[in-house]
Amino acid sequence: MGFAVQPARRIxxxxxxxxxxxxxxxxxxxxxxxDAAAQKPDATETLRGAAQKSNLLMGTAAGAxxxxxxxxxxxxxxxxxQLEPENEMKFGPIHPEPTTYDxxxxxxxxxxxxxxxxxxxxxxLVWQEQLPGWITHRLLPWTxxxxxxVLASHIANVVGHYKGRVYAWDVVNExxxxxxxxxxxxxxxxxxxxxxxxxxxxxxxxLRWAHAADPTARxxxxxxxxxxxxxxxxxxxxxxxxxxxRGVPLSxxxxxxxxxxxxxxxxxxxxxxxxxxxxAALGLEVQFTEVDVRLPNNNAANLSVQxxxxxxxxxxxxxxxxxxxxxxWGFTDKHSWxxxxxxxxxxxxxxxxxYRKKPAYLAMLKKLNSHxxxxxxxxxxx
Ligand code: XIL
Numbered sequence: 001m002g003f004a005v006q007p008a009r010r011i012x013x014x015x016x017x018x019x020x021x022x023x024x025x026x027x028x029x030x031x032x033x034x035d036a037a038a039q040k041p042d043a044t045e046t047l048r049g050a051a052q053k054s055n056l057l058m059g060t061a062a063g064a065x066x067x068x069x070x071x072x073x074x075x076x077x078x079x080x081x082q083l084e085p086e087n088e089m090k091f092g093p094i095h096p097e098p099t100t101y102d103x104x105x106x107x108x109x110x111x112x113x114x115x116x117x118x119x120x121x122x123x124x125l126v127w128q129e130q131l132p133g134w135i136t137h138r139l140l141p142w143t144x145x146x147x148x149x150v151l152a153s154h155i156a157n158v159v160g161h162y163k164g165r166v167y168a169w170d171v172v173n174e175x176x177x178x179x180x181x182x183x184x185x186x187x188x189x190x191x192x193x194x195x196x197x198x199x200x201x202x203x204x205x206x207l208r209w210a211h212a213a214d215p216t217a218r219x220x221x222x223x224x225x226x227x228x229x230x231x232x233x234x235x236x237x238x239x240x241x242x243x244x245x246r247g248v249p250l251s252x253x254x255x256x257x258x259x260x261x262x263x264x265x266x267x268x269x270x271x272x273x274x275x276x277x278x279x280a281a282l283g284l285e286v287q288f289t290e291v292d293v294r295l296p297n298n299n300a301a302n303l304s305v306q307x308x309x310x311x312x313x314x315x316x317x318x319x320x321x322x323x324x325x326x327x328x329w330g331f332t333d334k335h336s337w338x339x340x341x342x343x344x345x346x347x348x349x350x351x352x353x354x355y356r357k358k359p360a361y362l363a364m365l366k367k368l369n370s371h372x373x374x375x376x377x378x379x380x381x382x
Contacts, residue, residue, distance in 0.1 A: 047350075047361070048081040050368035051326070054318060054375045057119060058368075059327030061086035061290065064105040066335055067112055071355045075331065077116040082325055084121040084289070085109045086337075090130040095154055098134055103161060110165050121289075121327070122166040124222065125155050126206045127173035128185035135186060147186070148193040152209050159213035170222040170254055170289070171210045172203045178225060180235035200239045204248050211249035222254030222289055228271035237278055244282045252285030252322075257313060258329065258338075260294055261305045264312040273316055280322035285378065288317055290329040292348035293360070294338045302347070307359035310350065311367045318371045321378040 043049030051058040059082030066072045076083070087093055088106040095101055113120045135150070142150075159169065177183050182199065189196035193205065207219050221240075226233040236253060243250040255276075257263075279286050293309045295302045317323035330336050332351040339346040350361035 044369050045365075047079045047365060047368065050365055052081060054368065054371050055321075055377045056318065056323070056368075056375065057082040057325035057327075059084060059119075059121060059287075059289075059325050060331045061123075061327070061329045062109060062112075063330075063335060064088055064108045067108065072332065072335070073112070075351060075355050077112075077118070079331065080118060082119045082121055082327060083109060083113040084123050084327060086123075086330065087130065089122055089158065090124060090127065091135070091154065092130045092132040094158060096132050096134075098150075101157060101161070106162075110162065114165070119168075120162070120166045121287075121325070122159075122162060122169040122217075123289075124170035124173040125158060125210060126151065126171060126175075126187055126203075128183065128187065131186070142186070142191055144191050144194040144196070147191065151187060151193050151206070155206060155209040156213045159210050159217065163214040164216075166214075166217060168218040168220060168251070168287075169210055171206050171219050173222045174224050175200075175203055175221065176223060176226070176232050176235050178230075178232050180231040200242070203239065204243065207243070207249050218251035218285065219249055220252050220254045220285075220287065220289075221250065222256065224256040224258065224290075226253075227255045227257055227259075227275065228268055229275050233275050237275075240279060240282055240284055244284065250284065252287060252324070253279050254287050254289035256290040256329075257288055258290060258292055258294075259309065261302060261309060263293070264309045269312055269316065272313075273319075276316060276320050276323060280320055284322065285324045286317075286320065286322050287325040287327065288313060288323065289325070289327050291327065292329045292336065292338060294342060294345040295347040296345055298347040298352075303359045306347075307363035310360040311363040314364050314367050315371075318367070318375065321375050324378055 043053060047058045058080050060076065060080045061084045062076055063086050085106050088109060094103065094106060110120050159166075175183055175188070182188050182202075184190055187193055188202050193202055195201040195205065203221060210217065210219050221236065223232065223236050226236045240250060240253060276286050291310070291313060293306045295306055314326055317326045328349060331349050332353065332355055333347050333349050334353045334355075336346060336348050338348045350358055350364060352358055
């Protein structure tokens with residue numbers, strides 16, 4: 001008998017267990033659905049929602065070709081409040097022939113942004129890279145007077161096309177050398193638009209043209225390697241101070257931040273903090289425009305150091321109300337520019353190749369949520 005009772009008891013016990021498990025699953029499913037419905041408007045669960053509570057725009061560079069990927073477009077729309085075309089507004093793509101403007105790809109990004117209530121940051125109007133052949137390989141050498149007309153009409157045309165739809169422009173991109181001198185470029189001195197050897201006058205002219213084309217757009221000079229105190233950031237600061245003093249239409253400085261995992265050393269962060277503060281003290285906005293933190297591999301230790309870097313950079317931006325946007329250079333490792341320019345490196349962004357959230361994403365979200373509501377809205381006086 002004992003043998004017959006034991007298995008029957010076991011079966012009963014098992015049935016009770018699995019019945020309970022079923023009920024539990026059902027209850028948790030119903031509760032989960034209710035939870036999900038209740039949580040939908042909870043802004044603490046996306047970068048853009050969490051950042052908005054601190055009056056911070058959460059931006060990313062984006063590419064028109066990737067919009068057709070469902071996970072790309074859904075992540076972009078859900079997580080970011082600012083979109084910057086990664087390549088589509090650059091001189092070569094948008095002005096491929098002397099009398100041809102090709103706005104299709106950039107327009108698609110702007111339309112996407114508008115459909116998802118995102119701001120658009122224009123990038124860029126004056127740069128020495130990604131220029132069309134008709135600028136770089138002209139049979140007859142350019143005269144400064146001709147180049148001046150070309151650049152004036154380029155800026156008028158592009159800024160005019162996006163008037164009211166692009167709220168801020170990188171008017172001039174990467175104009176300085178590391179030692180703080182002006183970089184030798186087709187626009188500055190080879191042959192330049194007429195102000196070769198006259199310091200920042202080329203930049204000033206470009207800002208004035210952009211301002212004339214859209215007086216409400218916020219105008220930036222964007223620079224690489226000028227994040228911390230150094231000769232380049234000193235030159236940017238001196239330019240900014242001079243422009244503010246003379247009423248040149250400059251709204252802010254963009255700091256790129258293409259960095260590695262060793263960036264967030266204490267002394268470096270302190271230096272960055274001082275640089276941001278001295279620019280803010282001029283009444284200018286500062287935006288972190290192209291953040292990515294490249295790694296040599298994606299092991300857990302590196303991902304956690306990367307997360308700490310993202311958190312530290314975001315923290316410095318959050319501490320300064322003049323820091324109005326925190327933008328990464330793309331958001332998924334699948335479409336990052338790093339592997340193409342730095343072989344053996346990559347894994348630089350907050351989402352992995354499969355759009356899974358990385359420790360960097362979680363660290364940023366946590367940082368944003370812990371800072372909520374402590375920042376006032378800032379806009380430069382211009
Ligand atoms: C990069 C893009 O990400 C690449 O796809 C392109 O091939 C080259 O340009 N500083 C800038 C950006 O201001 O425009 C650059 O973008 C990265 C460095």
